[in-house]
Amino acid sequence: xxxxxxxxxxxxxxxxxxxxxxxxxxxxxxxxxxxxxxxxxxxxxxxxxxxxxxxxxxxxxxxxxxxxxxxxxxxxxxxxxxxxxxxxxxxxxxxxxxxxxxxxxxxxxxxxxxxxxxxxxxxxxxxxxxxxxxxxxxxxxxxxxxxxxxxxxxxxxxxxxxxxxxxxxxxxxxxxxxxxxxxxxxxxxxxxxxxxxxxxxxxxxxxxxxxxxxxxxxxxxxxxxxxxxxxxxxxxxxxxxxxxxxxxxxxxxxxxxxxxxxxxxxxxxxxxxxxxxxxxxxxxxxxxxxxxxxxxxxxxxxxxxxxxxxxxxxxxxxxxxxxxxxxxxxxxxxxxxxxxxxxxxxxxxxxxxxxxxxxxxxxxxxxxxxxxxxxxxxxxxxxxxxxxxxxxxxxxxxxxxxxxxxxxxxxxxxxxxxxxxxxxxxxxxxxxxxxxxxxxxxxxxxxxxxxxxxxxxxxxxxxxxxxxxxxxxxxxxxxxxxxxxxxxxxxxxxxxxxxxxxxxxxxxxxxxxxxxxxxxxxxxxxxxxxxxxxxxxxxxxxxxxxxxxxxxxxxxxxxxxxxxxxxxxxxxxxxxxxxxxxxxxxxxxxxxxxxxxxxxxxxxxxxxxxxxxxxxxxxxxxxxx
Numbered sequence: 001x002x003x004x005x006x007x008x009x010x011x012x013x014x015x016x017x018x019x020x021x022x023x024x025x026x027x028x029x030x031x032x033x034x035x036x037x038x039x040x041x042x043x044x045x046x047x048x049x050x051x052x053x054x055x056x057x058x059x060x061x062x063x064x065x066x067x068x069x070x071x072x073x074x075x076x077x078x079x080x081x082x083x084x085x086x087x088x089x090x091x092x093x094x095x096x097x098x099x100x101x102x103x104x105x106x107x108x109x110x111x112x113x114x115x116x117x118x119x120x121x122x123x124x125x126x127x128x129x130x131x132x133x134x135x136x137x138x139x140x141x142x143x144x145x146x147x148x149x150x151x152x153x154x155x156x157x158x159x160x161x162x163x164x165x166x167x168x169x170x171x172x173x174x175x176x177x178x179x180x181x182x183x184x185x186x187x188x189x190x191x192x193x194x195x196x197x198x199x200x201x202x203x204x205x206x207x208x209x210x211x212x213x214x215x216x217x218x219x220x221x222x223x224x225x226x227x228x229x230x231x232x233x234x235x236x237x238x239x240x241x242x243x244x245x246x247x248x249x250x251x252x253x254x255x256x257x258x259x260x261x262x263x264x265x266x267x268x269x270x271x272x273x274x275x276x277x278x279x280x281x282x283x284x285x286x287x288x289x290x291x292x293x294x295x296x297x298x299x300x301x302x303x304x305x306x307x308x309x310x311x312x313x314x315x316x317x318x319x320x321x322x323x324x325x326x327x328x329x330x331x332x333x334x335x336x337x338x339x340x341x342x343x344x345x346x347x348x349x350x351x352x353x354x355x356x357x358x359x360x361x362x363x364x365x366x367x368x369x370x371x372x373x374x375x376x377x378x379x380x381x382x383x384x385x386x387x388x389x390x391x392x393x394x395x396x397x398x399x400x401x402x403x404x405x406x407x408x409x410x411x412x413x414x415x416x417x418x419x420x421x422x423x424x425x426x427x428x429x430x431x432x433x434x435x436x437x438x439x440x441x442x443x444x445x446x447x448x449x450x451x452x453x454x455x456x457x458x459x460x461x462x463x464x465x466x467x468x469x470x471x472x473x474x475x476x477x478x479x480x481x482x483x484x485x486x487x488x489x490x491x492x493x494x495x496x497x498x499x500x501x502x503x504x505x506x507x508x509x510x511x512x513x514x515x516x517x518x519x520x521x522x523x524x525x526x527x528x529x530x531x532x533x534x535x536x537x538x539x540x541x542x543x544x545x546x547x548x549x550x551x552x553x554x555x556x557x558x559x560x561x562x563x564x565x566x567x568x569x570x571x572x573x574x575x576x577x578x579x580x581x582x583x584x585x586x587x588x589x590x591x592x593x594x595x596x597x598x599x600x601x602x603x604x605x606x607x608x609x610x611x612x613x614x615x616x617x618x619x620x621x622x623x624x625x
Contacts, residue, residue, distance in 0.1 A: 010030060060223060062386075080092055199309065242291075243291055259317075355391075367422070417603050491519055495515065518537060563600060
C-alpha cells in the first residue's frame with residue numbers, strides 16, 4: 001500500500017481527519033482540489049455558536065486542531081447565552097478569513113506522516129470485499145488501507161443566482177465531478193442538498209451610524225484548553241446589528257418567481273435553521289423585520305459579511321434588496337449571494353464509526369454525511385480519522401455516547417433518525433446538555449484522546465493538574481463548615497441574604513445565587529495554596545451550584561448506558577421478527593443498529609417494538625448457548 005489512510009477533500013472535515021490519522025502514526029495522504037483553499041470558509045468566517053462552540057472544545061479535548069486554529073488571529077471572541085444556564089453557554093469567534101486557512105495549510109504541509117497532493121478524485125479502487133484506494137482525474141492512482149471521503153459541498157455541485165445555473169463549487173472553485181456517479185454505481189445511495197451564502201459588501205460604502213454596535217465579550221476566552229495568549233477586547237473588531245424592513249420584504253415578494261429557490265430550479269432541501277431571506281419572508285409572513293449581523297471577514301480586506309441575508313436572487317434583485325436596508329443605501333457589492341446544490345450520502349449508508357456499511361475501508365465525514373457547518377464537519381472528520389486509524393491498528397472503534405459529547409449526539413442522530421435536510425447541531429438535541437457543557441469538555445474527553453494517542457504529554461500534564469485541583473477544592477468545600485463571623489455575615493448581607501443561624505458547609509453556601517468561590521475562599525484557609533485560573537473557578541462553581549441537576553442527569557444517562565451495552569446480533573432478521581410492527585421492521589432493517597439503545601432512537605420504532613426486540617435477543621442467546 002502507498003499509504004495507510006487516504007483523505008479526499010481539504011475542508012474542515014478532511015483536515016481534521018488527516019491530522020488525526022497522521023498524529024496517530026498513520027502514513028496519510030490528503031488529496032485536495034486546491035491546496036490554497038484548504039480550510040477555506042466559503043460562508044460565514046466564524047467558528048462556534050450555539051452547541052457548535054461546545055463541539056469545537058470537544059474536538060480540542062480529543063486532540064483535534066480546530067480550537068487551536070480558531071484561537072489564532074480571530075477578529076472577535078464572544079460568549080453566547082450568558083444570561084442562561086451553563087448547559088447552553090458557548091463561545092463564538094469571528095475569524096479572519098485569510099489567516100484561519102493559512103494557519104491550517106501551514107500546519108498540514110509541515111505535519112509528520114502527512115502528504116498533501118492536488119487533484120480531483122473521480123473513482124475508487126476496490127475489489128468485491130473492500131475499498132483500498134483512489135483514482136484521480138489525471139489518471140494517477142494511490143492505494144491505502146482506508147479511504148475517507150470529505151468532499152463538502154463539491155460533489156456534482158451547482159451555483160444558483162436567479163435563473164442562472166453554473167457547474168461550480170463554493171467560492172468559485174471547481175466542482176467535484178464523477179465521484180458521485182461512481183459511488184452510485186457501487187450501490188451507495190446519494191441525495192441532493194442545498195445551502196447558500198449572503199452577499200459581501202464593501203465596508204466603506206456602509207453607514208454604520210444606522211446600526212447597533214455588537215462588541216465581543218471581555219475576559220480570557222479561548223476554544224483550546226492549551227491557549228494562554230488572548231487578544232484584548234479593545235483590539236478586537238466590532239460587529240453590528242441591523243434589521244430588514246417592509247420595503248425589503250416587498251421587493252422579495254414581488255420577485256419570488258426570479259429566485260432559484262421558488263422557481264423550481266433547485267431540487268435539494270435547504271437547512272431549516274439557516275434559511276434564505278426569501279424563505280424567512282414566506283415562512284414568517286407576520287414578522288415585520290428580521291435581524292441581520294454585519295461581520296468583518298478579515299483585517300486585511302474591506303469585506304463585510306451580511307449574516308442572515310442568504311439568497312438565490314439574481315444580481316440585479318440582490319442590489320435592490322440590499323439597498324433597501326438601513327445604512328446600505330449606497331452599498332457596493334464585493335461578492336453576490338448564491339445558493340449551492342450538491343450530492344450527499346444517505347444516512348442509512350454509514351454506521352456509528354462513519355464507515356460505509358456495504359464497503360469496508362470506506363469512511364465519510366463532513367457535509368457529505370448530510371450535515372451543515374464547519375464545526376459539525378470537523379467533529380465528523382476527527383472521528384472518521386480516528387476510527388479509520390484504530391481499525392488499521394486492530395483496535396476497538398471510538399463510538400461516543402450521547403452523554404459523552406455533542407459529537408456523539410450528532411452521529412447518533414444521523415444514523416438512527418436520519419435527515420432530509422442539512423443537519424445542524426442545537427443544544428435542544430442533547431437530552432444531557434448539562435453534562436455536555438462548554439467548561440467540562442476536557443474532563444469528558446481528554447482521557448479518551450490520550451488513550452488513542454492524540455493527546456501529548458504537555459496537554460495531559462496540564463489536564464491532570466486541573467482535574468486534581470477541581471477534585472481537591474471540591475472535597476475541601478464539601479467538608480469545610482463556615483460559622484458565623486463578621487466577614488462572612490458582611491459578605492452574605494451584601495448579597496441580600498439573612499444572617500447565618502449556625503455553621504454551614506462551604507459547598508452549600510456556594511450553591512446560593514451570587515456567591516462566588518473567590519470571595520468564599522477568603523474564609524477557608526485550606527484553599528490558600530491553590531492557584532486556580534478563571535476557567536477552573538467557573539467549573540467548580542457550576543459543579544457545586546448545579547449538583548442536584550447534574551446528579552439527576554447522570555442517573556438518566558446510566559439508564560441509557562445499560563441499553564447501549566445490550567448488543568444486537570449482527571445476523572438478526574428484522575423483516576421476519578414476530579411481534580414487531582411492519583414499520584419498525586423496515587426501519588430497523590435499514591438502519592441496522594448495533595445496540596438496543598440505538599434501536600430505541602430509530603424514527604418509527606416505539607417502546608413495544610423495543611420490548612419485543614429485547615425478548616427476541618434473549619431467545620437467540622439461549623438458542624446459541
